[in-house]
Amino acid sequence: MKLLYYPGCTLHTVAVQFDQSTKEICKQLDIELIEISDFTCCGGLYPQTTENLMQLQAPARILVQAQRTDPNLELMTLCTFCYNTLKRTHYTLKKDEQKRNILNDYLEEPYNAKVKIVHLIEVFRDDIGYDTIRKKSKRSLLKGFRVAPYYGCLLLRPMNEIELDDQEQPSILEDLLYAIGCDVIEFPYRFDCCGSFHVVNKPEIAEQCSKELLRYTEQFHANCLVTCCPLCYYNISRFGGTDFNFQIFYITQLVGLALGIEPIKLGLDPEIINKFISDSYLV
Amino acid sequence: MSMFKKTNEEFVHEVELLSGQNLFSCYQCGKCSAGCAFANFMDMLPHQVIRFLQLKKVEPVIDANTYWYCAACLTCTTRCPKSVDLASIMEALRNIMIRENRPYIQVFSLPVEIIEGFPQQAAVSALRKLSG
Numbered sequence: 400m401k402l403l404y405y406p407g408c409t410l411h412t413v414a415v416q417f418d419q420s421t422k423e424i425c426k427q428l429d430i431e432l433i434e435i436s437d438f439t440c441c442g443g444l445y446p447q448t449t450e451n452l453m454q455l456q457a458p459a460r461i462l463v464q465a466q467r468t469d470p471n472l473e474l475m476t477l478c479t480f481c482y483n484t485l486k487r488t489h490y491t492l493k494k495d496e497q498k499r500n501i502l503n504d505y506l507e508e509p510y511n512a513k514v515k516i517v518h519l520i521e522v523f524r525d526d527i528g529y530d531t532i533r534k535k536s537k538r539s540l541l542k543g544f545r546v547a548p549y550y551g552c553l554l555l556r557p558m559n560e561i562e563l564d565d566q567e568q569p570s571i572l573e574d575l576l577y578a579i580g581c582d583v584i585e586f587p588y589r590f591d592c593c594g595s596f597h598v599v600n601k602p603e604i605a606e607q608c609s610k611e612l613l614r615y616t617e618q619f620h621a622n623c624l625v626t627c628c629p630l631c632y633y634n635i636s637r638f639g640g641t642d643f644n645f646q647i648f649y650i651t652q653l654v655g656l657a658l659g660i661e662p663i664k665l666g667l668d669p670e671i672i673n674k675f676i677s678d679s680y681l682v
Numbered sequence: 683m684s685m686f687k688k689t690n691e692e693f694v695h696e697v698e699l700l701s702g703q704n705l706f707s708c709y710q711c712g713k714c715s716a717g718c719a720f721a722n723f724m725d726m727l728p729h730q731v732i733r734f735l736q737l738k739k740v741e742p743v744i745d746a747n748t749y750w751y752c753a754a755c756l757t758c759t760t761r762c763p764k765s766v767d768l769a770s771i772m773e774a775l776r777n778i779m780i781r782e783n784r785p786y787i788q789v790f791s792l793p794v795e796i797i798e799g800f801p802q803q804a805a806v807s808a809l810r811k812l813s814g
Contacts, residue, residue: 443807552755592719
């Protein structure tokens with residue numbers, strides 16, 4: 400299958416391992432990724448006020464770019480910020496014709512509001528299927544990974560616009576982790592904020608939020624955390640530091656390991672992975 | 683309120699207009715404050731912000747840091763039993779303050795070397811929400 404791919408601003412710079420691991424697993428699962436050309440930043444967080452036309456321009460431009468590249472393909476993103484912003488922008492422009500008409504005057508090509516935005520985990524669930532993933536993965540490999548799935552704030556909310564999964568009782572990450580053979584922890588703090596963009600001007604807030612989250616992770620006897628968000632990854636790995644005995648992974652890195660891809664190709668340190676795997680014999 | 687040209691009524695009306703929310707939908711159950719990740723940093727709890735706005739008492743609201751500390755994580759919006767989108771109300775307050783030229787941070791006050799290490803979306807979001 401073919402997918403359009405929008406990496407956003409971080410995937411080629413700060414979160415290279417996320418991009419790398421995605422490309423590796425897509426190669427294994429016969430998914431062809433076509434990166435849209437000439438893309439810009441999506442604008443970070445979705446502008447929530449009613450007078451938000453100006454800030455909708457950047458995400459709308461990306462949607463038009465996708466529509467121009469191939470109108471029949473789905474647009475896949477990985478970063479939860481991009482996913483949330485693009486999906487909400489699409490929703491607004493689809494519902495509000497007046498806004499769409501005004502915005503179209505400023506775009507290179509009118510947006511027809513037909514692009515479908517998907518997240519990779521959505522592709523796993525709906526197009527590839529957990530059964531296929533289960534058959535293809537070496538499940539015994541991930542036995543020592545007691546994983547706490549961490550959704551963060553933007554992946555599922557608001558539910559009526561994102562429509563990925565239930566916003567308070569989701570199972571999409573858990574199901575995928577079960578399929579690849581991890582030991583999944585039922586983690587009640589999976590939506591707790593990591594401190595988000597406050598890390599820029601008030602790092603102490605992000606520090607407190609991230610540390611609290613890791614304390615809970617420890618209490619639930621998880622030894623690693625799985626996320627889809629480059630900012631959560633950054634905050635937690637920055638403030639978790641040496642205080643906690645844990646590892647944070649992008650979801651694609653674990654799927655890649657299960658599919659038998661070498662850790663180094665997924666941007667992982669082979670030594671850490673070996674430690675996890677040898678731990679599994681103690682469990 | 684001397685600093686604004688608006689009266690309190692006009693201010694509250696603008697909040698309702700920008701957020702698209704009816705402030706009187708809120709019946710003060712406090713669920714938003716209970717779930718807020720940043721409540722312990724705030725001068726005024728999120729549900730109190732709505733109460734003050736309902737009573738048209740604007741000054742304590744704009745003096746508090748509550749709306750600048752909101753990270754738009756939508757926990758409150760998700761859990762509100764009356765479907766009040768509190769995150770939008772906070773965004774409306776931020777927008778009004780930014781339009782009055784009273785942003786929380788100045789872009790140039792942030793040292794470049796700090797920004798360079800971050801994932802870009804952190805810097806973009808922070809500057810969009812806190813400095814306009």
